[in-house]
Amino acid sequence: MNTENEMNEEVRQLLDSLEEHGKNVRRQQELSDLIDRLAEEEKTVAMPRKHRKLTPLWWAMGAAAACLLLWLLVKPNAKQQPEMEQEILVETTKAVDSVKTEVPEVILEAPVAEEELLAAETTNETEKSESGLLRSSLPRNDVQEKHKNETIQEQLLAENTTTEPLESPKPTDTANIGSNHTPIESETPSAVQKPQRRVIRSLNLVCYDCQKNPEFITKPVMEDRTIFGHPQDPHMKNGSLAFEIKRNKTLEQ
Amino acid sequence: MTTEEFKRDILRLQARLQRTAESIIGDPDSAADAVQETVITLWEQRATIKSQGMEKLSLTIVKRRSIDLLRKQKPTIPIDTESLMLAEPPQDDLEERYRLARKLVDQLPQRQRNAILMKYEDGLSVEEIEKATGMSSTHVYATLSRAYKSLREAIKQYIKEEQG
Numbered sequence: 001m002n003t004e005n006e007m008n009e010e011v012r013q014l015l016d017s018l019e020e021h022g023k024n025v026r027r028q029q030e031l032s033d034l035i036d037r038l039a040e041e042e043k044t045v046a047m048p049r050k051h052r053k054l055t056p057l058w059w060a061m062g063a064a065a066a067c068l069l070l071w072l073l074v075k076p077n078a079k080q081q082p083e084m085e086q087e088i089l090v091e092t093t094k095a096v097d098s099v100k101t102e103v104p105e106v107i108l109e110a111p112v113a114e115e116e117l118l119a120a121e122t123t124n125e126t127e128k129s130e131s132g133l134l135r136s137s138l139p140r141n142d143v144q145e146k147h148k149n150e151t152i153q154e155q156l157l158a159e160n161t162t163t164e165p166l167e168s169p170k171p172t173d174t175a176n177i178g179s180n181h182t183p184i185e186s187e188t189p190s191a192v193q194k195p196q197r198r199v200i201r202s203l204n205l206v207c208y209d210c211q212k213n214p215e216f217i218t219k220p221v222m223e224d225r226t227i228f229g230h231p232q233d234p235h236m237k238n239g240s241l242a243f244e245i246k247r248n249k250t251l252e253q
Numbered sequence: 254m255t256t257e258e259f260k261r262d263i264l265r266l267q268a269r270l271q272r273t274a275e276s277i278i279g280d281p282d283s284a285a286d287a288v289q290e291t292v293i294t295l296w297e298q299r300a301t302i303k304s305q306g307m308e309k310l311s312l313t314i315v316k317r318r319s320i321d322l323l324r325k326q327k328p329t330i331p332i333d334t335e336s337l338m339l340a341e342p343p344q345d346d347l348e349e350r351y352r353l354a355r356k357l358v359d360q361l362p363q364r365q366r367n368a369i370l371m372k373y374e375d376g377l378s379v380e381e382i383e384k385a386t387g388m389s390s391t392h393v394y395a396t397l398s399r400a401y402k403s404l405r406e407a408i409k410q411y412i413k414e415e416q417g
Contacts, residue, residue: 007405014357014404015373017350022374024347027271027285028264031292035263038296039256 254299262307263292269308270315273342277319283326287318294318312342357407365400368393 270291274284291314295302302310316338323332358369364386371377371385382393 007408010408011401011404013350014354014408015369017347017354018358018369018373019376020347021351021354022376023281024268024271025374026376027288028267030285031263031267031289032260034289034292035256035260035296038293 254302254304258304259296259299262304263295263311266308266311268345268347269342270311272345273312274315274319276340276343277316277337278323278326283322284319287315287322290318291315313338353411357404357411360407361400361403364396365403368396369400369404372397 267288270288271281271284274287275281278284278287291311294314295307295311298310320332320334320337358366361369367386368382371382372379377385379390379393382388383390386393388396
């Protein structure tokens with residue numbers, strides 16, 4: 001009986017060791033799972049940051065690749081575009097050339113008209129020298145503008161000398177311009193008035209230049225004063241044109 | 254220290270940590286909790302831990318955790334912390350006994366061996382063994398009873414061989 005109990009005790013210890021080993025195996029499994037979970041938690045905390053950094057980069061790279069592909073696909077078709085551009089360029093150069101060719105005519109015409117007029121009415125030499133002095137003193141743009149103004153001025157002069165008396169009220173600048181520019185009914189008032197204003201302004205400019213150059217033209221006498229200030233010079237009514245005509249007249253006399 | 258290295262070291266030390274915690278707390282389940290808390294602490298510090306110092310550090314931590322748990326369980330009882338910290342973990346011949354038990358169990362007939370291993374090593378209940386094997390409960394009990402008898406005989410035989 002004693003040996004039986006001892007045997008039972010031996011069996012119990014043996015079975016306990018089996019049980020203990022089994023428990024240890026399960027605990028080890030639990031610990032292993034715990035470590036895996038800790039590692040996963042660490043990854044879930046750390047990995048998204050990496051992904052957040054990487055994802056936009058990949059998107060950007062993908063977008064860049066797509067753009068490159070698109071560009072490569074579109075590029076062969078784009079070869080046609082330069083031809084169109086060339087056509088446009090040719091047209092624009094033509095237009096520019098036409099404008100360029102027009103400008104010198106104006107510039108060249110101006111002295112000729114001036115010369116003709118002055119030859120008929122005044123002595124040519126003094127006029128040429130004076131105008132040459134004036135041209136050289138002005139900048140290039142001013143010279144061009146001056147020439148334009150002069151051509152307009154000459155045209156007006158020609159009309160005035162042939163048809164109108166000197167002191168009479170002008171067929172006016174607007175009327176003169178109106179002969180060149182016939183306004184259409186559909187045009188807006190501003191569109192119609194625009195060239196007039198330009199002429200008037202240009203005349204003022206010329207007048208200003210004339211005033212600046214006392215040799216070119218004598219200033220009107222502004223001694224007589226009224227309560228309204230200086231009396232307006234009758235010649236100033238027509239701007240420089242009047243001065244020019246008056247000067248020519250005096251020279252003629 | 255990589256995760257795999259950490260896991261390998263912890264599983265190697267698990268039995269010793271469990272025994273140490275059990276020797277302080279006295280309860281295997283609470284000891285298992287202390288071991289788990291120790292593992293978490295070690296995981297947080299694994300970057301600074303070297304593999305050589307792992308055993309000492311883990312034993313120190315598990316002792317402290319066990320004392321903390323013991324204090325929580327028995328707040329009125331004074332605890333000699335110093336002696337518990339200095340105490341060596343109990344030497345256990347569990348591995349040797351397990352090897353002997355496994356050797357004797359492996360000699361049993363297959364049905365008895367499966368029943369014994371399922372009940373003790375896997376920790377299954379009789380109902381779970383019924384479901385796993387398809388046997389009835391009476392059949393499971395009978396099989397287990399026969400397995401005990403066979404083990405007794407096997408132990409006798411083993412002792413005879415050892416003595417002889």
